[in-house]
Amino acid sequence: MKQEKNTKIQVRDLNLYYGDNHALHNISMDIQENKITALIGPSGCGKSTFLRCLNRMNDLITSAKIEGEVIIDDKNIYDKDVDEVAVRKRIGMVFQQPNPFPKSIYENIAYAALKHGIVKKGASCDELVEKSLIQAGLWEEVKHKLSEPGTSLSGGQQQRLCIARTIAVQPDVILMDEPTSALDPISTEKIEALMLELKKQYTIIIVTHNMQQAGRIADMTAFFHMGDLIEYAETETIFINPVEKKTEDYITGRFG
Amino acid sequence: MSRSTPKSDNPFYDASLNARHFRAKAFKLFTLSSIVFAISFLLFFLGDMVYKGLPDFQQAYIKIDVSYSEKSLASIRQAVDKKYRRVVSRSWLRGIPRQVEANPELMNTTQTRWVLLNHQVDQYLKGHYYKVKAKNIKLIDAMQKEGKVELQFNEIFFTHGDSKIPENSGFKSAIIGSILTLLVMMVVAFPLGVMTAVYLEEFAPDNRWTQLIEININNLAAIPSILFGLLGLAVFITLFGMPRSSPLVGGLTLALMTLPVIIVSARAALRSVPDNIRQAGYGLGLTKIQVVQDHVLPLAFPGIMTGSIIGLAHAMGETAPLIIIGMIAFIPDTPTSIFEAATVMPAQLFTWAGMPERAYVERTAAGIMVLISVLITMNTFAIYLRKKFEVKW
Ligand SMILES: Nc1ncnc2c1ncn2[C@@H]1O[C@H](COP(=O)(O)OP(=O)(O)O)[C@@H](O)[C@H]1O
Numbered sequence A: 001m002k003q004e005k006n007t008k009i010q011v012r013d014l015n016l017y018y019g020d021n022h023a024l025h026n027i028s029m030d031i032q033e034n035k036i037t038a039l040i041g042p043s044g045c046g047k048s049t050f051l052r053c054l055n056r057m058n059d060l061i062t063s064a065k066i067e068g069e070v071i072i073d074d075k076n077i078y079d080k081d082v083d084e085v086a087v088r089k090r091i092g093m094v095f096q097q098p099n100p101f102p103k104s105i106y107e108n109i110a111y112a113a114l115k116h117g118i119v120k121k122g123a124s125c126d127e128l129v130e131k132s133l134i135q136a137g138l139w140e141e142v143k144h145k146l147s148e149p150g151t152s153l154s155g156g157q158q159q160r161l162c163i164a165r166t167i168a169v170q171p172d173v174i175l176m177d178e179p180t181s182a183l184d185p186i187s188t189e190k191i192e193a194l195m196l197e198l199k200k201q202y203t204i205i206i207v208t209h210n211m212q213q214a215g216r217i218a219d220m221t222a223f224f225h226m227g228d229l230i231e232y233a234e235t236e237t238i239f240i241n242p243v244e245k246k247t248e249d250y251i252t253g254r255f256g
Numbered sequence B: 001m002s003r004s005t006p007k008s009d010n011p012f013y014d015a016s017l018n019a020r021h022f023r024a025k026a027f028k029l030f031t032l033s034s035i036v037f038a039i040s041f042l043l044f045f046l047g048d049m050v051y052k053g054l055p056d057f058q059q060a061y062i063k064i065d066v067s068y069s070e071k072s073l074a075s076i077r078q079a080v081d082k083k084y085r086r087v088v089s090r091s092w093l094r095g096i097p098r099q100v101e102a103n104p105e106l107m108n109t110t111q112t113r114w115v116l117l118n119h120q121v122d123q124y125l126k127g128h129y130y131k132v133k134a135k136n137i138k139l140i141d142a143m144q145k146e147g148k149v150e151l152q153f154n155e156i157f158f159t160h161g162d163s164k165i166p167e168n169s170g171f172k173s174a175i176i177g178s179i180l181t182l183l184v185m186m187v188v189a190f191p192l193g194v195m196t197a198v199y200l201e202e203f204a205p206d207n208r209w210t211q212l213i214e215i216n217i218n219n220l221a222a223i224p225s226i227l228f229g230l231l232g233l234a235v236f237i238t239l240f241g242m243p244r245s246s247p248l249v250g251g252l253t254l255a256l257m258t259l260p261v262i263i264v265s266a267r268a269a270l271r272s273v274p275d276n277i278r279q280a281g282y283g284l285g286l287t288k289i290q291v292v293q294d295h296v297l298p299l300a301f302p303g304i305m306t307g308s309i310i311g312l313a314h315a316m317g318e319t320a321p322l323i324i325i326g327m328i329a330f331i332p333d334t335p336t337s338i339f340e341a342a343t344v345m346p347a348q349l350f351t352w353a354g355m356p357e358r359a360y361v362e363r364t365a366a367g368i369m370v371l372i373s374v375l376i377t378m379n380t381f382a383i384y385l386r387k388k389f390e391v392k393w
């Protein structure tokens, strides 16, 4: 199956069941390269579940059963010969609660990169740590205290540390599940600016329940409702001129 | 102001409050008295042990001439003047040939020495019940006035093993026996327990088998310890032919007993590691072993250590299963390996407690003091570890 040139991820007829709970219904969508795609919808509609399907994090939930295809770079990541660990290295993930390892700032970034053999201990590792921190816009704030624990940073800094850590393993795609919902407005602004910067190199998919945020940063927006993908289009279209009545109701705050 | 202001003056007046406050106070007093009760029991026990045991850290010595000659080597009683023969310790005299062996120049000399007195005189000097002839009491009293009889630090307690002569018995072989036994136990139980916990907590699928295993582990923790002794006897000694009374068998038996404690506490420690650390690891494409080994285990470590040290302390005081496998026998020699017969601290205390001589009562109390000090030290260490390695969240 040949993908369109600027399509990074093709989702085809994706269904997900948590035991008897049919949480995602026949989702199909194409996600474009070097764009920010926002997933919005009322809570419990399956945004996080969908996001976890894209890097096989749902494999960790024993009750989850997945049908359908997620094709990344012409390969269905659910094929038998695909190792989920390799998938997660290519498709990085940032979580709602900043979750740095209880180790030093340096180790937080170096650990996975070293394990993946991206760099060796020493100068090249130092370089990678610096580069990742610069990219995440955190270098100036932490360059003097790389050996301090990552958990000593503020919430916003921790989240940027988590982003730096994800960048350090050189993924193609970064998934973010409500990355700013635990942060203050100033930290949120910094992370939004960072995402706009990062999309030049990475494909970014972000779950947010903050519609203004989607409006500010997303190129494409997908509206989910009760496990269905209701509408998926350019952000402007979704916000100004939605086709579906449900989308309009949600956007205008009539429910959610 | 009194609570019973008439209703009209006080809009907050509530007639039922007096009774309710009284009940709350009574309940508080009730709970407080329970703790006072518990603490006074503990203090009474500790006080009694210290009162009985403290004198045992000293022993009575007499300063007299000892002659080292062929004659006294042939019949050691001849080494001291006749009038002292009934008051000095036989065991001290028996050590004379060894003194000469270690120091040949002593031969054919007479030296003034601090010689150990026997346990009856020792008890007399400490003001307890004694069986000493009036003539000898006079002698001791006279010598004491001259400063030639005194209580000195009881080195023997820490350098000797058990003995049938009370003043010659010590706690050393039991201490060493305990150390060897607990070493064996920890070497076996710690890795086994932690690995089991890691498997159950991090790897095992949640199915009927693992639930069954879990229930069994919890049941195992509740089995009377003496049954583990029977198991040890049947399996390690009878089936595998390991040496009876040895720290090896004792340690393995205690390991069986402690394993459930370690597993349960290690699992609790692993479970308390926040899941988002695991998520972070998996999200970066780490394998399970990398996540568990480098991120989860270090966080769980203080909890695991605390649980294990408490298990260790528990095993240190355990006697019943060790009696079954023969670690209660009279063992005067200090074991030098885990294959030799040995006894452990609580078993030694059990033996001494059954002896008729008053001196052994003191020995028992002193031994309990040693045992309790070690236990308190270990528990303090466990708390220290927990505080030190606790990762602030
Ligand atoms: N680990 C899980 N196990 C079982 N059901 C889950 C799990 N995670 C989510 N669900 C269910 O799937 C549905 C979608 O949840 P989720 O993807 O978290 O929604 P959202 O992120 O949009 O708020 C909900 O009904 C939720 O109860």
Ligand SMILES: [Mg+2]
Binding pocket: A047, A048, A049
């Ligand atoms: Mg969610």
